[in-house]
Amino acid sequence: MNWFIAFLKSSLGKKLIMSLTGLFLMIFLVVHLSGNFQLLLQDEGKNFNLYTKFMTTNPVIKAVSYLLYIFIFLHTIQGMVLWRQNRAARKNRYAVPVTKTSSFASRNMAYLGMIIFIFLVIHLWQFWFQMKIGGIGMITYDSHEPVNNLYEVVAYAFGQWWYVLFYVICMIFLGYHLMHGFQSAFQSLGINHKKYSPLIKGIGMIYSVVVPLGFAAIPIIVYLLR
Numbered sequence: 473m474n475w476f477i478a479f480l481k482s483s484l485g486k487k488l489i490m491s492l493t494g495l496f497l498m499i500f501l502v503v504h505l506s507g508n509f510q511l512l513l514q515d516e517g518k519n520f521n522l523y524t525k526f527m528t529t530n531p532v533i534k535a536v537s538y539l540l541y542i543f544i545f546l547h548t549i550q551g552m553v554l555w556r557q558n559r560a561a562r563k564n565r566y567a568v569p570v571t572k573t574s575s576f577a578s579r580n581m582a583y584l585g586m587i588i589f590i591f592l593v594i595h596l597w598q599f600w601f602q603m604k605i606g607g608i609g610m611i612t613y614d615s616h617e618p619v620n621n622l623y624e625v626v627a628y629a630f631g632q633w634w635y636v637l638f639y640v641i642c643m644i645f646l647g648y649h650l651m652h653g654f655q656s657a658f659q660s661l662g663i664n665h666k667k668y669s670p671l672i673k674g675i676g677m678i679y680s681v682v683v684p685l686g687f688a689a690i691p692i693i694v695y696l697l698r
């Protein structure tokens with residue numbers, strides 16, 4: 473067990489945690505986005521509300537959710553630790569200076585991560601925590617049991633232009649964070665190949681544009697259709 477803790481504390485272990493948790497969070501984003509697209513069905517939120525009921529009560533998905541919270545925590549803490557270590561190393565006169573050729577995203581990963589974390593706190597407070605403490609009205613469909621009317625909460629939030637703008641801006645930051653994070657995760661896992669690395673970079677680019685664009689489109693469309 474001691475060797476395992478020592479490995480996690482090593483710089484290789486830290487990078488491994490960052491990459492594996494990051495890849496898991498990227499998969500979560502695709503699932504979350506696909507589910508959220510149901511907000512755009514013109515059914516007064518019926519499908520979306522029944523879907524969130526399933527996602528929050530199914531025992532297997534609930535177990536995966538706990539893993540998700542742990543991974544968000546680990547990714548954030550480890551990111552902060554690495555950022556502090558890199559900053560301290562840069563102050564060291566022997567350290568290699570940051571090259572001008574590095575991208576905006578790679579130079580600002582920690583700041584982008586902190587913005588996304590703040591977004592997440594606000595997001596979870598409004599949509600997730602309120603549901604957990606029973607602060608959301610219930611609605612009944614056909615013969616189903618009453619479910620949280622999350623659609624109403626989301627539609628109300630996205631009915632305000634400044635809230636829509638806040639989401640759109642945060643999704644731009646998310647896009648930059650993913651742009652560097654995607655290829656960096658594969659690099660940390662040692663997947664560095666002449667033939668496959670450009671492909672991974674290309675897929676990462678498409679992912680980092682399409683996923684945040686999808687998340688940004690939802691509040692804009694809900695606002696315009698209300």
Ligand code: HEM
Binds near residue numbers: 511540596626
């Ligand atoms: C259009 C944008 C978004 C909408 C409408 C939305 C909506 C929601 C809603 C209604 C919930 C509570 C119900 C549920 O757990 O499914 C939720 C939970 C959550 N959201 Fe979002 N979300 C959006 C974007 C995002 C983004 C960009 C992230 C991450 C950067 C994110 C991360 C989360 C997390 C971690 C949870 C908790 C999931 C769980 O408990 O399993 N969301 N979201």
